[in-house]
Amino acid sequence: KNQVEQSPQSLIILEGKNCTLQCNYTVSPFSNLRWYKQDTGRGPVSLTIMTFSENTKSNGRYTATLDADTKQSSLHITASQLSDSASYICVVSPYDKVIFGPGTSLSVIP
Amino acid sequence: DAGVTQSPTHLIKTRGQQVTLRCSPKSGHDTVSWYQQALGQGPQFIFQYYEEEERQRGNFPDRFSGHQFPNYSSELNVNALLLGDSALYLCASSLGGTRLETQYFGPGTRLLVL
Numbered sequence: 001k002n003q004v005e006q007s008p009q010s011l012i013i014l015e016g017k018n019c020t021l022q023c024n025y026t027v028s029p030f031s032n033l034r035w036y037k038q039d040t041g042r043g044p045v046s047l048t049i050m051t052f053s054e055n056t057k058s059n060g061r062y063t064a065t066l067d068a069d070t071k072q073s074s075l076h077i078t079a080s081q082l083s084d085s086a087s088y089i090c091v092v093s094p095y096d097k098v099i100f101g102p103g104t105s106l107s108v109i110p
Numbered sequence: 111d112a113g114v115t116q117s118p119t120h121l122i123k124t125r126g127q128q129v130t131l132r133c134s135p136k137s138g139h140d141t142v143s144w145y146q147q148a149l150g151q152g153p154q155f156i157f158q159y160y161e162e163e164e165r166q167r168g169n170f171p172d173r174f175s176g177h178q179f180p181n182y183s184s185e186l187n188v189n190a191l192l193l194g195d196s197a198l199y200l201c202a203s204s205l206g207g208t209r210l211e212t213q214y215f216g217p218g219t220r221l222l223v224l
Contacts, residue, residue, distance in 0.1 A: 004152075034212065036215075041198070041218070041220070042217055042218065043114070043200050043202075043215030043216050043217050043218050044153070044200070044215045045215070046212045046213070046214070049212055089152055089153075097155065097166065097168075098143070098155055098213075099155075100145075100152035100153045100154070100155075101152055102151060102152045103151075103152050
């Protein structure tokens with residue numbers, strides 16, 4: 001069983017709409033949880049980083065939440081733009097390694 | 111201030127050959143990590159270099175080896191290439207010993223093994 005799972009695998013939304021991506025993990029304890037955005041053929045770019053004790057972190061139209069009790073994190077994107085089309089990857093870092101989720105592929109259409 | 115750079119951007123090799131990929135970390139960073147990302151998958155950790163030594167290693171065979179130079183740049187070497195080695199190879203830099211520090215990724219090297 002993967003230690004970091006993401007859902008949905010892919011998502012298509014209309015420009016201007018909001019969406020929420022999910023990350024479930026079994027890794028515990030961990031030092032931080034990050035969300036990355038990866039454009040096709042490019043390296044991932046960090047969106048948010050949260051420690052185990054934080055509940056929410058915002059970066060512009062991106063808001064990440066963390067529930068350590070249920071071992072779930074979500075990334076909420078507000079007022080989506082065409083440039084938001086990308087893969088969004090959840091990364092959990094225990095103290096001695098970095099574990100990537102498989103990513104959610106988001107397509108924003110006009 | 112240059113970010114993480116990688117070379118080459120694309121590479122085509124045949125089975126059995128050897129390949130060397132290069133990475134220069136973001137200015138001020140001293141730790142380099144390498145990842146393999148197959149199409150449609152999340153990155154898989156290969157290894158991390160800090161102070162010119164391999165500090166951590168993922169579940170990759172010994173065909174994958176690396177090196178870090180005194181200027182913190184790094185190389186990833188893959189011997190006896192297999193078709194399954196075709197992937198995007200990502201380099202990420204960070205500051206050693208600070209777990210909250212975000213890793214900055216390079217654009218990647220796309221390797222195709224024929």
